[in-house]
Amino acid sequence: MKLVLTRRQAKGMMGGVSFEIVGKITLSQEEVDLVRHYKMENEELVRKPFIVFGVETNRVLSVTVRNLINGDSFKAKDLSEVIAHTDSLVTACEALKTYLEVARKFGGEEILEF
Numbered sequence: 001m002k003l004v005l006t007r008r009q010a011k012g013m014m015g016g017v018s019f020e021i022v023g024k025i026t027l028s029q030e031e032v033d034l035v036r037h038y039k040m041e042n043e044e045l046v047r048k049p050f051i052v053f054g055v056e057t058n059r060v061l062s063v064t065v066r067n068l069i070n071g072d073s074f075k076a077k078d079l080s081e082v083i084a085h086t087d088s089l090v091t092a093c094e095a096l097k098t099y100l101e102v103a104r105k106f107g108g109e110e111i112l113e114f
Contacts, residue, residue: 002025003024006022008020008022019079019081021073023089024069024070024072025068034100042065043065045063045093045099046061048061065096
């Protein structure tokens with residue numbers, strides 16, 4: 001799995017700057033097959049209040065497997081929001097990696113030694 005982050009900025013009419021970040025994953029064929037087989041497309045990998053500089057906002061951040069596959073687009077007013085959303089995309093990919101690792105283990109036996 002690879003996460004590609006695309007960052008864009010545009011100047012507003014009042015001279016300010018706005019930002020957009022798009023996170024899109026590319027999966028191997030095996031990973032695509034696992035996502036389809038276990039119907040993971042709607043799995044919510046991240047759901048949390050949107051926090052900027054330690055302050056909770058009214059917005060809720062949600063990232064699903066489908067969002068990542070299709071390209072999750074987020075518009076931000078400042079760089080702190082870009083950073084917060086980038087962190088959420090990375091967290092979502094780490095969660096998906098765990099889901100895929102667990103899915104790979106089905107159909108066999110695992111021995112844990114302590």
